[in-house]
Amino acid sequence: MHPWVGAGPEDRRQILSELGLQSIDELFASIPSGVCVDGLDLPPARDEDWIRRTLGNMAATNISMDSIPCFLGAGVYRHVQPSVVDAVLSRAEFFTSYTPYQPEISQGTLQVIFEFQTLISRLTGLDVANASLYDGATALVEAALFSHRVLRSKRDLVVMAETIHPMYRRVLDTYTEAAGIEVAVVPPGADGRLDPERVREAAGDRACCVAIQSPNFLGIVEDLPQLATATHDCGALAIEVVTEAASLGILNGGGSFGFDVVCGEAQSFGVAPGFGGPHLGFFACSSKHLRQMPGRLAGETVDENGTRAFCLTLSTREQHIRRAKATSNICTNQGLMALAATVWLEAIGGNGLRELAASCLARTEELKRRITAIGAPWRLAYPQSPTFNEFLLVGPGSGTELVERLATKGVLAGVPTTDWGGTWPDGVLVAVTECNSGKDLDAFAAALEQLS
Amino acid sequence: MKRRAIRSEPLFFERNSRRVRRQGYLLPVLDVPEVTPSEVLPPELIRKPDPHFPDISEMEVVQHFHRLSQLNYAVDEGLYPLGSCTMKYNPRINEEIARLPGFASLHPLQPQSQIQGALRLIWELEESLKAITGMPGATLQPAAGAHGELTGILMIRKALEARGEKREIVLVPDSAHGTNPATATFAGYRAQEIPSADDGTVDLGALDRMMDDTVAALMLTVPNTLGIFEHQILEIADLVHSRGGFIYMDGANLNSFVGRALPGLMGADAMHINLHKTFSTPHGGGGPGAGPVTVSEALLPHLPVPKVQRDDNGFELLWKDPASIGQMRGFYGNFLILVRALTYIWSLGAEGLRSMSDVAVLYANLVRHRLNGAYHLKFDAPSLHEVVFDDSIQTRHEVHNVDIAKRLLDYGFHPPTMSFPLIVHGALMIEPAESVAPDEIEAFCDAMLAIAEEAESDPGLVRSAPHDTPVGRVDEVRAARNLKVTWTPDDEG
Numbered sequence: 001m002h003p004w005v006g007a008g009p010e011d012r013r014q015i016l017s018e019l020g021l022q023s024i025d026e027l028f029a030s031i032p033s034g035v036c037v038d039g040l041d042l043p044p045a046r047d048e049d050w051i052r053r054t055l056g057n058m059a060a061t062n063i064s065m066d067s068i069p070c071f072l073g074a075g076v077y078r079h080v081q082p083s084v085v086d087a088v089l090s091r092a093e094f095f096t097s098y099t100p101y102q103p104e105i106s107q108g109t110l111q112v113i114f115e116f117q118t119l120i121s122r123l124t125g126l127d128v129a130n131a132s133l134y135d136g137a138t139a140l141v142e143a144a145l146f147s148h149r150v151l152r153s154k155r156d157l158v159v160m161a162e163t164i165h166p167m168y169r170r171v172l173d174t175y176t177e178a179a180g181i182e183v184a185v186v187p188p189g190a191d192g193r194l195d196p197e198r199v200r201e202a203a204g205d206r207a208c209c210v211a212i213q214s215p216n217f218l219g220i221v222e223d224l225p226q227l228a229t230a231t232h233d234c235g236a237l238a239i240e241v242v243t244e245a246a247s248l249g250i251l252n253g254g255g256s257f258g259f260d261v262v263c264g265e266a267q268s269f270g271v272a273p274g275f276g277g278p279h280l281g282f283f284a285c286s287s288k289h290l291r292q293m294p295g296r297l298a299g300e301t302v303d304e305n306g307t308r309a310f311c312l313t314l315s316t317r318e319q320h321i322r323r324a325k326a327t328s329n330i331c332t333n334q335g336l337m338a339l340a341a342t343v344w345l346e347a348i349g350g351n352g353l354r355e356l357a358a359s360c361l362a363r364t365e366e367l368k369r370r371i372t373a374i375g376a377p378w379r380l381a382y383p384q385s386p387t388f389n390e391f392l393l394v395g396p397g398s399g400t401e402l403v404e405r406l407a408t409k410g411v412l413a414g415v416p417t418t419d420w421g422g423t424w425p426d427g428v429l430v431a432v433t434e435c436n437s438g439k440d441l442d443a444f445a446a447a448l449e450q451l452s
Numbered sequence: 453m454k455r456r457a458i459r460s461e462p463l464f465f466e467r468n469s470r471r472v473r474r475q476g477y478l479l480p481v482l483d484v485p486e487v488t489p490s491e492v493l494p495p496e497l498i499r500k501p502d503p504h505f506p507d508i509s510e511m512e513v514v515q516h517f518h519r520l521s522q523l524n525y526a527v528d529e530g531l532y533p534l535g536s537c538t539m540k541y542n543p544r545i546n547e548e549i550a551r552l553p554g555f556a557s558l559h560p561l562q563p564q565s566q567i568q569g570a571l572r573l574i575w576e577l578e579e580s581l582k583a584i585t586g587m588p589g590a591t592l593q594p595a596a597g598a599h600g601e602l603t604g605i606l607m608i609r610k611a612l613e614a615r616g617e618k619r620e621i622v623l624v625p626d627s628a629h630g631t632n633p634a635t636a637t638f639a640g641y642r643a644q645e646i647p648s649a650d651d652g653t654v655d656l657g658a659l660d661r662m663m664d665d666t667v668a669a670l671m672l673t674v675p676n677t678l679g680i681f682e683h684q685i686l687e688i689a690d691l692v693h694s695r696g697g698f699i700y701m702d703g704a705n706l707n708s709f710v711g712r713a714l715p716g717l718m719g720a721d722a723m724h725i726n727l728h729k730t731f732s733t734p735h736g737g738g739g740p741g742a743g744p745v746t747v748s749e750a751l752l753p754h755l756p757v758p759k760v761q762r763d764d765n766g767f768e769l770l771w772k773d774p775a776s777i778g779q780m781r782g783f784y785g786n787f788l789i790l791v792r793a794l795t796y797i798w799s800l801g802a803e804g805l806r807s808m809s810d811v812a813v814l815y816a817n818l819v820r821h822r823l824n825g826a827y828h829l830k831f832d833a834p835s836l837h838e839v840v841f842d843d844s845i846q847t848r849h850e851v852h853n854v855d856i857a858k859r860l861l862d863y864g865f866h867p868p869t870m871s872f873p874l875i876v877h878g879a880l881m882i883e884p885a886e887s888v889a890p891d892e893i894e895a896f897c898d899a900m901l902a903i904a905e906e907a908e909s910d911p912g913l914v915r916s917a918p919h920d921t922p923v924g925r926v927d928e929v930r931a932a933r934n935l936k937v938t939w940t941p942d943d944e945g
Binding site for chain 1: 480486504771780797930931
């Protein structure tokens with residue numbers, strides 16, 4: 001007997017007797033004997049105390065980001081975590097419920113999705129947003145395939161900035177290869193920013209979309225208005241990818257400049273780094289393209305008494321209705337993470353989000369100043385380019401070596417660019433958030449000086 | 453859940469009607485010099501304050517979500533017998549372990565020496581899933597079942613390419629989940645439907661006619677969405693393999709035979725496993741899930757990167773592998789979901805997992821036994837973990853499956869899956885799962901029998917249900933006609 005199996009041996013005997021059976025084996029008689037086994041090659045059951053100790057020890061062999069001054073980013077960021085977020089997520093009414101297909105008993109989840117869609121819409125500057133996608137990388141994939149559908153596949157070239165997170169581009173390659181879509185990559189200029197002229201050259205008249213990231217992989221803020229214009233001049237859809245959603249506290253989303261899609265990763269909004277998942281993909285677009293949007297949507301309506309109510313809507317785009325002709329095969333999404341982001345954003349507030357972003361900005365500028373003051377052999381790869389909360393640091397040796405040496409000084413300095421390829425220097429991407437205190441910055445600067 | 457709403461909960465954007473600044477959270481003190489954004493960022497890119505994004509106090513936030521939560525039904529409240537979805541208990545120890553700082557506050561790009569425990573966890577879960585399926589390889593990367601399907605089909609595509617073949621078609625039974633044909637399209641194939649035979653399983657004759665050298669794979673749910681085991685599974689697999697195709701197994705229903713049968717023995721080449729079904733990770737109101745894929749020898753070389761490898765020095769990530777399909781998503785999967793699944797598997801152990809399947813099947817058969825007659829059973833082949841009735845007895849009184857479902861809400865139960873699989877008109881697909889006590893199953897059956905009785909004696913009562921939920925029957929048609937998917941300031945009137 002196990003506590004998670006509801007029927008004990010006596011219950012089972014009674015039910016079998018009601019069914020007129022001798023043994024539970026009879027219920028499995030339809031399975032051909034050639035595929036059957038008698039039990040599994042797995043260890044025996046473990047009690048909760050054993051589990052807590054064993055998995056606790058396994059967790060303890062990892063170095064948590066909270067235990068040491070930490071400047072890792074590159075698509076996953078450490079931000080403040082109000083205790084109310086996990087308190088809400090831990091409510092069984094939210095975490096043990098299913099997709100809200102029965103609106104009469106799911107108004108909680110549905111209203112949360114509606115609020116999430118509205119928050120993402122306001123932050124991205126676009127009319128509509130969906131209920132979530134798996135993560136930032138697959139959101140980019142969906143955006144590229146969406147563009148291909150919107151332009152009715154007449155254009156089969158996807159243009160990508162090289163400064164989109166390299167992992168996102170790898171994931172895109174996996175999908176576009178199967179879909180028979182060609183991908184062209186545009187490298188950044190000497191200042192780490194994308195040159196609109198090079199975008200025009202790459203897109204020509206064949207591109208269904210041009211995707212750029214801002215702040216880009218190097219932390220640099222792109223010239224969104226110029227890039228939107230260049231893309232639209234070529235007749236393609238403009239896609240902005242955001243991997244650091246906290247930047248939207250101080251920077252306008254691409255929708256404000258005419259971008260057709262703004263998508264990416266919203267892990268920064270209250271979702272734990274969690275060794276890479278579950279995170280929170282988001283997708284916003286203009287209402288004229290709504291019917292090509294992938295993923296679930298909650299809409300407002302009324303109940304039979306005329307009271308405001310919410311329900312899932314436009315499901316004719318989705319796999320359970322449209323099957324082979326669906327806009328995406330996505331079914332399960334990241335619902336609980338969308339709840340986390342909604343609670344987080346509502347707790348932080350509109351002005352609070354702006355202050356949080358300003359805090360990231362101030363701390364980043366301060367660390368850049370300190371590094372510049374230390375001077376050789378340390379330098380900023382793109383000292384003149386505007387950044388939000390991340391920048392590329394170059395020093396003696398490869399980025400991987402630098403990170404390892406700085407770790408010996410008690411600082412998790414960032415993410416090395418060493419193994420990602422790219423036309424930029426081999427260095428360390430350093431991310432600074434509102435969680436990095438002045439003391440963390442002191443520790444970083446001291447570690448650099450010791451290695452100078 | 454409150455049976456009736458005391459009042460509806462305003463939207464966040466409708467709160468704080470005074471439009472004054474309140475404080476929901478205190479940020480860390482700014483202990484570095486302040487920076488004027490326009491001095492370091494291009495001024496035209498800087499956001500202006502949004503008067504429609506309010507700041508509210510912490511208790512307002514808590515009340516808002518507390519009240520919203522009370523409008524939801526949940527597994528912890530009562531039976532949630534959604535067929536194919538496997539709504540089982542979500543053990544609390546899973547939640548505790550997934551929140552340990554060594555897992556939750558771990559960055560995926562930390563140096564490998566700092567993440568050995570996490571890599572070990574991935575490795576252990578892969579090993580467990582290999583043992584449970586009898587298949588030699590696994591990837592934990594896919595974020596959900598449908599994502600696992602795509603991963604599997606792309607591996608099959610890669611294996612065919614390696615053989616110098618390009619096939620165009622993926623066969624999908626008419627009883628399949630919608631994700632199967634959608635996945636086939638997404639992977640660049642044409643989905644072609646195979647009809648079911650009279651007993652609800654795959655029509656072997658039809659398969660024989662359709663299976664030729666243009667077919668890349670057969671996607672097969674085992675047991676199928678009727679809860680019926682494909683008793684000719686070995687013949688099906690032989691037929692597909694002998695003509696150069698692959699078997700993609702949809703593992704949505706793996707929870708019905710853990711410890712009793714192995715997909716590896718059934719001829720599966722790839723199979724996704726919904727951790728949020730069989731292995732108790734929470735559904736979270738729609739996600740996150742996780743859809744690991746186990747593979748046969750033939751597909752081993754094509755598993756996605758990065759892969760976790762073990763050697764004498766510990767665990768490491770392999771990022772490059774020329775035969776791999778590449779990467780399917782960022783990083784390594786929905787890791788904290790993987791943590792919960794391993795906690796579940798280790799807690800139950802070999803015997804416990806088998807008894808999980810045993811009781812799931814026992815309960816489904818109890819429901820079948822008690823409701824048969826009151827509700828019509830189109831396919832009478834033996835049921836495993838779920839049973840599909842239809843509403844053909846009730847439609848005589850103009851009561852449809854949707855009415856039965858809504859009336860169940862008044863009895864305090866979540867309804868079964870409705871109108872699926874598509875081969876059963878007016879379907880009511882019931883999957884009790886193993887974790888509740890038998891009393892709960894019996895109470896559900898009593899409610900279903902009472903509704904069958906009401907459908908005859910007072911059909912209007914059933915047709916006008918629900919009567920006791922926070923909102924009345926919701927107008928879904930209107931939602932699609934007058935689309936409104938965000939709040940806008942115009943709504944303030």
